[in-house]
Structure formats: structure tokens, C-alpha cells
Amino acid sequence: MDPDxxxxxPATGAAVTPVYDDAVVKMFFTATVVWALVGMLVGxxxxxxxxxxxxxxxxxxxxxxxxxxxxTNAVIFAFAGNVCFTGIYHSTQRLLxxxxxxDTLSRIHFWGWQGIIVAAAVTLPxxxxxxxxxxxxxxxxxxxxxVIWVVFAINFFGTLARRxxxxxxxxxxxxxxxxxxxxxxxxxxxxAIPATLVRSYPVYAGxxxxxxxxxxxxxxxxxxxxxxxxxxxxxxxxxxxxRPVYSYRLSIIHFWxxxxxxxxxxxxxxLYSALPEWAQTLGMVFSIMLLAPSWxxxxxxxxxxxxxxNKLRSDPILKFMVVAVSFYGMSTFExxxxxxxxxxxxxxxxxxxxxxxxxxxxxxxxxxxFGMLYWMVPRIFGREVRHPTWVSHHFWLATIGIVLYTxxxxxxxxxxxxxxxxxxxxxxxxxxxxLDITARLEPFLWLRLIGGTMYLVGxxxxxxxxxxxxxxxxxxxxxAARAA
Amino acid sequence: xxxxxxNGAHESETAYGRFHRRVLEGRxxxxxxxxxVAISIGGIVEIVPMFSxxxxxxxxxEVTPYTPLEQAGRDIYVREGCYLCHSQMVRPMRAxxxxxxxWSRAWEYQYDRPFQLGSRRLGPDLHRVxxxxxxxxxxxxxxxxxxTSPGSVMPAYSWLLDWTTDPADVTASVRALSKLGHPYxxxxxxxxxxxxxSQGETIVANLAQTxxxxxxxxxxxxxxxxxxxxxxDGRRVLEARETAQAEEADAADDTRTxxxxxxxxxxxxx
Numbered sequence: 001m002d003p004d005x006x007x008x009x010p011a012t013g014a015a016v017t018p019v020y021d022d023a024v025v026k027m028f029f030t031a032t033v034v035w036a037l038v039g040m041l042v043g044x045x046x047x048x049x050x051x052x053x054x055x056x057x058x059x060x061x062x063x064x065x066x067x068x069x070x071x072t073n074a075v076i077f078a079f080a081g082n083v084c085f086t087g088i089y090h091s092t093q094r095l096l097x098x099x100x101x102x103d104t105l106s107r108i109h110f111w112g113w114q115g116i117i118v119a120a121a122v123t124l125p126x127x128x129x130x131x132x133x134x135x136x137x138x139x140x141x142x143x144x145x146x147v148i149w150v151v152f153a154i155n156f157f158g159t160l161a162r163r164x165x166x167x168x169x170x171x172x173x174x175x176x177x178x179x180x181x182x183x184x185x186x187x188x189x190x191x192a193i194p195a196t197l198v199r200s201y202p203v204y205a206g207x208x209x210x211x212x213x214x215x216x217x218x219x220x221x222x223x224x225x226x227x228x229x230x231x232x233x234x235x236x237x238x239x240x241x242x243r244p245v246y247s248y249r250l251s252i253i254h255f256w257x258x259x260x261x262x263x264x265x266x267x268x269x270x271l272y273s274a275l276p277e278w279a280q281t282l283g284m285v286f287s288i289m290l291l292a293p294s295w296x297x298x299x300x301x302x303x304x305x306x307x308x309x310n311k312l313r314s315d316p317i318l319k320f321m322v323v324a325v326s327f328y329g330m331s332t333f334e335x336x337x338x339x340x341x342x343x344x345x346x347x348x349x350x351x352x353x354x355x356x357x358x359x360x361x362x363x364x365x366x367x368x369x370f371g372m373l374y375w376m377v378p379r380i381f382g383r384e385v386r387h388p389t390w391v392s393h394h395f396w397l398a399t400i401g402i403v404l405y406t407x408x409x410x411x412x413x414x415x416x417x418x419x420x421x422x423x424x425x426x427x428x429x430x431x432x433x434x435l436d437i438t439a440r441l442e443p444f445l446w447l448r449l450i451g452g453t454m455y456l457v458g459x460x461x462x463x464x465x466x467x468x469x470x471x472x473x474x475x476x477x478x479x480a481a482r483a484a
Numbered sequence: 485x486x487x488x489x490x491n492g493a494h495e496s497e498t499a500y501g502r503f504h505r506r507v508l509e510g511r512x513x514x515x516x517x518x519x520x521v522a523i524s525i526g527g528i529v530e531i532v533p534m535f536s537x538x539x540x541x542x543x544x545x546e547v548t549p550y551t552p553l554e555q556a557g558r559d560i561y562v563r564e565g566c567y568l569c570h571s572q573m574v575r576p577m578r579a580x581x582x583x584x585x586x587w588s589r590a591w592e593y594q595y596d597r598p599f600q601l602g603s604r605r606l607g608p609d610l611h612r613v614x615x616x617x618x619x620x621x622x623x624x625x626x627x628x629x630x631x632t633s634p635g636s637v638m639p640a641y642s643w644l645l646d647w648t649t650d651p652a653d654v655t656a657s658v659r660a661l662s663k664l665g666h667p668y669x670x671x672x673x674x675x676x677x678x679x680x681x682s683q684g685e686t687i688v689a690n691l692a693q694t695x696x697x698x699x700x701x702x703x704x705x706x707x708x709x710x711x712x713x714x715x716x717d718g719r720r721v722l723e724a725r726e727t728a729q730a731e732e733a734d735a736a737d738d739t740r741t742x743x744x745x746x747x748x749x750x751x752x753x754x
Binding site for chain 2: 050065128166177201202212213259263266278279349
């Protein structure tokens with residue numbers, strides 16, 4: 001065997017065991033669980049508002065228009081963001097066999113990020129927003145995000161610089177693309193001229209603003225909800241399965257193809273719009289190509305279980321991860337299909353898009369996160385999970401919840417899309433009254449609410465389980481097991 | 485264990501694998517630069533041409549910026565997150581044109597900061613809503629959406645009827661926008677206030693005809709001004725172009741009238 005390769009193998013029983021900073025991992029872990037509940041609860045509330053409008057409560061601060069950005073920001077930047085940081089701070093130290101570069105920077109990163117989330121939770125219900133999807137936060141918070149991201153980047157690259165292994169494992173590549181790309185996206189999409197402390201106007205106008213925003217928006221999906229989570233998959237799935245990753249070659253090809261192709265896909269959000277035709281076509285073509293590297297990642301994850309499929313029967317953590325990777329494959333098939341101009345013509349503006357987003361967010365991001373958190377608890381808190389059976393219950397609640405959610409949204413989306421466009425024999429709209437179609441959506445909206453609530457209940461069970469575990473009623477992990 | 489994964493479970497070494505390992509995986513800086521290059525190309529190719537006149541979205545001189553009152557209404561539209569349920573983009577499809585009107589052109593958005601195309605139609609598209617309903621309809625609709633639109637799921641926005649706009653605050657917006665190249669006659673607070681008041685009082689007078697009493701500085705007035713402006717530039721310019729084309733065609737037909745080729749310019753001043 002090439003000796004170079006063995007350099008990245010674990011120094012089992014090595015003389016020097018680096019002391020890792022797991023305190024910051026625990027902080028991010030706790031924040032993850034708290035924000036998961038907040039973000040998902042707001043999601044359930046706004047789902048209720050769509051099914052039953054009086055739930056808007058007649059107050060300015062609680063209308064759908066103000067709470068929806070709170071939901072998206074909370075689940076993306078608070079829940080998923082803290083998941084990424086938990087996993088990155090935990091796995092990077094172990095993969096590079098060194099402590100994080102600087103403990104103070106780690107804490108500034110942690111508290112800065114939580115402060116940003118709290119600021120978002122205060123400003124969004126107050127109607128302080130830039131009204132660009134997933135980039136709603138007002139300019140002073142944008143500045144804070146930039147500063148904290150630079151702190152994170154210094155800490156991350158500083159850790160890389162003092163690593164004690166020669167070669168960086170594939171998870172690190174994905175983390176690196178996350179750190180770099182989010183910085184580029186955030187800075188260029190947020191360029192604006194302030195009018196007051198809470199209001200600003202973007203330097204881009206009209207369709208240019210739309211293109212820059214969806215370049216950002218789609219790559220927030222690509223580089224905030226995909227690449228870091230693929231990195232987490234590459235570390236935690238092989239760990240949980242106790243199998244090496246299926247293919248090193250595939251990981252090289254799909255990494256570079258993914259990061260190169262993703263960035264082009266934004267204009268698929270603007271098909272049939274007034275965006276210049278050439279840009280729409282580029283967005284569509286690259287979105288379709290994106291299927292290949294996405295499935296490369298899915299296959300590399302799933303085939304890692306080759307020879308270990310029997311473990312799926314008994315291990316709920318692996319179940320979470322395998323379902324996550326399967327949903328990743330499904331939604332990265334659906335996405336390119338929806339980017340085809342003709343399909344977009346039907347799906348755009350409908351609930352179908354909401355269903356698609358949630359099969360990615362609940363199915364991929366949520367499930368891989370839960371798998372990682374359950375795997376991590378005994379290893380960083382030193383206690384076995386208090387209620388092992390609840391892990392299984394959580395898995396089934398979440399899985400059935402997602403299925404109800406996406407099926408309801410597919411049905412609602414197709415119905416809306418078809419009824420909006422239906423033309424009768426006289427050449428007139430078959431459903432001239434928009435609200436007639438809205439009324440027909442109601443049963444699907446209730447079904448979606450049930451699915452989402454099941455998902456939330458699962459997350460609450462997880463939180464209680466962790467709380468009781470960490471508070472001391474979990475059985476201590478045996479030292480030998482912990483070292484593993 | 486996990487750290488073995490640099491070996492694929494079953495693979496032999498390949499040339500590009502060796503290259504990748506030697507050149508990239510061992511050097512964080514090189515890897516970071518290569519990644520940055522890979523993620524930059526698509527963005528540069530798609531976004532930079534947007535600033536060119538021939539490849540980017542078309543802009544035309546006939547469209548003027550929002551008046552201070554309309555801009556104030558637009559900022560309220562942004563504040564309330566209206567874009568989360570209402571799109572402002574009519575697609576060039578038969579059913580959309582039948583339902584909403586002319587499809588949306590790029591130049592109609594040239595003073596839209598931020599853009600408000602939206603991504604979801606929980607309610608109908610609003611890009612051609614300007615002039616579709618009387619001012620009083622919008623007033624009632626914001627007070628109680630179900631009063632005008634039975635079965636609507638929109639929340640009531642009754643606070644817009646009470647809350648007031650602040651000309652000083654709107655002036656700050658006008659100043660920022662004029663820095664970005666929106667041609668405003670003046671950026672003085674007095675001028676902004678005067679513009680808001682005169683346009684607002686017209687709407688107040690319209691509302692008074694149906695017995696609604698309010699004043700020009702209520703937020704609802706700004707919102708109505710904005711909604712009534714939406715899509716009207718497009719309609720005006722497109723109609724003028726159509727008229728011009730028709731006249732041109734007439735002139736070509738009519739050989740006896742020597743001066744008939746005089747074609748009116750597209751669009752008047754607003």
C-alpha cells in the first residue's frame with residue numbers, strides 16, 4: 001500500500017493524543033437543538049396560517065409575511081448553520097489530529113452567530129427586512145455576519161495550517177467550499193446603500209438584482225445546505241457504518257463537478273421571467289447537469305454501506321443517515337427536472353416548489369443532522385442516550401411526516417399549476433376566479449400541517465431525550481467505547 | 485474507521501488520484517484557491533454581462549422612478565413581506581396573459597430596489613394590478629380582505645389605516661436611491677413632503693367619494709399609490725408602441741397623404 005495513503009489513517013494507540021476542544025462542540029450542539037425546535041415550530045405556525053388565516057392573529061408582528069422569513073432564516077442559518085458548525089468543529093479536529101486554531105475565535109464565532117440569530121428573530125417580526133429570500137436581514141446584521149464569517153474562516157484555515165496529517169480528507173474539501181463560497185455569495189448579494197440604520201437599497205436593480213439574488217439563493221441551498229452536509233456525510237456515515245467510504249475516485253470527481261456546476265444554476269428560479277434568455281438557458285442546462293455530481297455523492301454515501309446493509313435493521317442512527325441520503329438523491333433528481341423550462345412553467349409559483357424544498361430540508365438536511373447528533377451524544381457527553389427506543393420513534397415520526405408533507409405539496413402544486421393554466425373550449429380561463437383554486441387547496445394544507453407537526457414532535461422527543469441524557473440520567477459510556 | 489476513507493473500499497490508485505493527492509490534498513492554500521476559481525466562473529459568466537447594454541436587461545428612458553409616495557408604499561410592501569405570497573411577474577403564457585394582462589418586460593423593473601418578483605402565488609400576481617381596481621377597493625381590501633374578496637386567506641392589514649408615513653424617513657430613502665442613479669427632481673425634505681402630500685390628497689379625494697375619511701399621511705395612502713402604479717408604465721409604453729406601429733402601417737397604406745409618415749414618439753412623459 002502506498003505509504004502516503006496511510007498517513008491519514010488514525011494513529012491508533014499513537015503516543016500523542018491531541019486534546020480536542022469539545023466544549024465548543026457541545027455549545028454548538030446545544031444551540032442546534034434549541035434552534036431546531038424554534039425554526040420548526042415557526043414552520044408549523046405558518047403552515048397553520050395558510051390553512052386557517054385567523055392564525056395570523058391580526059397583529060403586525062405575527063402575519064405570515066413577517067414570520068415566513070423568520071422560519072426560513074431559523075431553519076437555514078440557526079438550525080442547519082449550527083449543525084454544520086457542530087459537525088465541523090467536531091470532525092475537523094479529529095480529521096486533522098489537532099485542536100482548533102484558537103479557542104477564543106471559536107467562542108467569538110459561537111456567540112457572534114447566536115447573537116446574529118437573536119437579532120434576526122427580533123428584527124424580522126418587526127418588519128425590518130431587505131426582502132430578498134434567505135438574505136432578508138438588514139444591513140447592520142449583514143455586516144455582523146461578514147465579521148463572524150471571517151472569524152470562522154481564520155479559525156478554520158488556521159486549523160488546516162497546523163494539521164498533523166499531511167492530506168486533507170474529502171470532508172475537509174467540502175467544509176472548505178462552504179467557508180469560501182458562502183463568504184463570496186453573502187458579500188456580493190448584500191451590497192447596498194444604507195438609507196437609515198434599518199433600511200438600505202441594493203446596488204443592483206430589477207432583473208439584475210433578481211439574478212444576483214438567485215445566484216445567492218440557489219447557492220445558499222448548494223453551499224449552506226448541501227456541501228457542508230456532504231462533508232458531514234463523508235465523516236459520520238462511514239463512522240456510524242464502520243465501513244470505509246465506497247470510492248475515493250468518485251469523491252474527487254463529484255466534488256469538483258458539484259462545486260463548479262452548482263454556481264451556474266441560479267437562473268432556473270427565473271425561467272419565463274424578463275431575465276435575458278441566454279442566462280435562463282444557461283441556468284437550465286447547468287441545473288440538469290447538476291444531477292450527475294449530486295448522484296455521485298448519493299451513490300458514494302449509499303454504497304459505503306455495501307456489506308453492512310444488515311446494520312440498518314438494528315441501528316436507528318444509520319436509518320436516519322440512509323433515509324437522508326436517499327432524500328438527497330430524490331430531491332436532486334426532482335430539482336433538475338423542475339429546472340426544465342416546460343416543467344418550471346407548471347411548477348413555478350406553486351406548492352410543488354415548497355414540497356421540493358422540504359424534501360431536501362426535512363429529508364436530507366434534517367435527517368442527516370439527527371443521525372449525526374444521535375451518533376455524537378455518547379461520544380462528546382459521555383453518556384448513552386437515555387431513551388434508545390425514542391430514537392426509533394423519532395425516525396418513524398420524521399419519515400412519515402416528510403412523506404405526508406411532500407405528497408400533500410405535490411398534489412396541491414400540480415392542482416394549482418394545472419388549474420391556473422386551464423383554458424376552456426371557448427378559449428377563456430377555465431378557472432377565472434383565483435380564489436376558487438385557493439379554496440380547493442385547503443385539505444392539502446391541513447395534511448401538510450399534520451406532516452410538519454409529526455416532524456416537529458419527533459424533534460421535541462429528541463430534545464427531551466438529549467436533555468435527560470445530558471442532565472445525568474443517561475448511562476455513562478464505558479471508557480473503552482468512548483475512546484473508539 | 486472513518487479516517488481510512490481516503491482509500492476507496494476497493495480501488496487501485498489512478499493517475500488523477502495521485503495528482504489530486506499530491507498537488508491538492510496536501511496543500512490547503514492551493515486547494516482553497518482552486519475551489520475559489522471553480523466557484524467563481526459560473527457567477528462571473530452569468531452576472532458580469534448583466535451590466536452590458538446588449539446582453540443585460542433592457543432599460544428605457546420612458547420609465548420614471550417611483551414618486552416619493554409610491555416609494556414609501558413600496559417600502560411598506562417590502563416591510564410586510566407581500567412578496568412572499570404575491571408575485572410581480574406575468575409570464576409570457578396564454579393563461580397568464582388572460583388572467584393578468586401583458587407579460588412583464590425587463591425595463592419595467594429598472595427602478596425596483598429590491599426586486600419583488602416573488603417566488604410563490606398564494607395570492608394572485610400583482611404586476612398588472614395598477615388601475616385594475618378603484619382606490620376604495622384597495623382601502624377596503626387592506627382593512628378586511630374578505631370584504632372585497634370572499635374566501636381570501638390574506639391577513640387583514642388594518643394598521644395601515646392608522647400608521648403614518650414620515651416625510652423625513654422617505655427623504656432618506658429618496659437620497660439613497662438618488663445616489664444609486666434614480667433621477668429625482670430634488671432630494672430636499674420639503675420637496676419630498678410636497679410631492680407626497682399632493683399625490684396623497686388626490687387619493688384621499690377619491691376615497692372621500694365613497695365616504696372614506698382619511699388623510700394623506702396614512703400608510704394606506706402610500707400603499708394604494710404604489711399598487712396603482714404597478715405595471716402602468718409597461719402598459720403605457722406598450723400601448724404607445726402599438727399606436728405608433730398602427731399609425732406607421734396606416735401611413736404606409738395611405739399613399740395620398742404625404743405627411744402621414746410622421747409617427748408619434750413612443751410614450752409621453754409621466
